[in-house]
Amino acid sequence: MLAGAVHFGIAMASACSQSDHQDSALRIVALTGFMGAGKTSIGLALAEILRWGFVDLDQEIEARERMPIRDIFRLRGERQFREIETATLRRLLEGVSSPTVIALGGGTFIQTANTELLRTAGVRVVFLEPTIEEMLERCRIETQSATERLRPLAADADAFRALYEGRLPQYRKADLTVNTAGQSVADNARKIAASLHFQSEPG
Ligand code: S3P
Numbered sequence: 001m002l003a004g005a006v007h008f009g010i011a012m013a014s015a016c017s018q019s020d021h022q023d024s025a026l027r028i029v030a031l032t033g034f035m036g037a038g039k040t041s042i043g044l045a046l047a048e049i050l051r052w053g054f055v056d057l058d059q060e061i062e063a064r065e066r067m068p069i070r071d072i073f074r075l076r077g078e079r080q081f082r083e084i085e086t087a088t089l090r091r092l093l094e095g096v097s098s099p100t101v102i103a104l105g106g107g108t109f110i111q112t113a114n115t116e117l118l119r120t121a122g123v124r125v126v127f128l129e130p131t132i133e134e135m136l137e138r139c140r141i142e143t144q145s146a147t148e149r150l151r152p153l154a155a156d157a158d159a160f161r162a163l164y165e166g167r168l169p170q171y172r173k174a175d176l177t178v179n180t181a182g183q184s185v186a187d188n189a190r191k192i193a194a195s196l197h198f199q200s201e202p203g
Contacts, residue, residue: 028093029196030102030118032109032174033128034164035151036135038185042128043103045189051201052099057108061088069105073152086113093121099201106153110170126192127174131181132164 029046031039040056047054061084062068072081085108092102102123108114109125118125139154154160171177176195180188193200 027099028096028102028121028123029100029192029198030104030109030123030125031128032104032125032171033106033130034132034135034167034171035106035154035160036138037106037128037130038138038180038188039103039106039128041185042180042188042192043101045185046192047101049189049193049200050099050101050198052101053096054101054103055092055096056103057085057089057092058103058105060092061085061105064088070152078152082107082111086111086117089114089117093117093123096121106151107167109174110167115173124176124196125174126196127171127177128180128188129171129177130179132161134181135164136160 029052031043031046033039040058043056044054046052058069061072061081065072065084067075069081072084085105089104089108104114109118109127136157139151139160153163176192178188178192178195183191
């Protein structure tokens with residue numbers, strides 16, 4: 001089992017054959033979006049609705065490297081972090097054997113090597129689009145209480161906005177864009193499930 005894998009529902013094995021029958025290429029959904037977009041919380045809620053597994057790529061990286069992402073950035077730099085991120089995504093996609101929702105890191109879908117891996121694996125990528133204020137607020141709340149910043153790239157509001165603007169064209173290349181602004185995690189998860197036309201696996 002993958003390090004951070006969570007599974008909802010118990011009939012995964014029998015569910016797979018039904019799902020394969022529906023559309024074998026569409027059994028992995030990856031959520032992309034900027035820091036604070038809600039990829040992990042909405043991903044968990046989506047996995048629960050569908051009764052699929054859930055994996056958070058950042059958690060996989062931390063388990064693999066045995067250190068928090070902020071320390072990987074601090075000790076090894078962003079470039080090495082990106083290499084680790086790609087290697088972890090590759091291993092994750094090779095290991096997925098049942099329907100799974102993946103929460104990507106905020107920069108994962110920006111790297112060509114990663115978009116290629118996702119495309120080859122037939123992953124449906126969903127871009128979560130809240131307002132920039134919502135994302136800033138979530139990252140700010142988190143950093144206020146943390147002794148050390150959890151998100152190395154969320155240090156400065158202007159740089160945060162600029163990085164987001166620069167990434168937007170790439171995020172928009174996702175298979176589906178979901179405007180999540182002002183809505184609850186549960187409502188957004190339901191909206192995504194409905195948009196992707198996936199039925200819940202039998203519980
Ligand atoms: C990053 C986002 C983070 C994490 C790393 C780099 C980015 O993930 O992967 O700090 O480049 O946007 P979250 O979006 O889950 O915070």
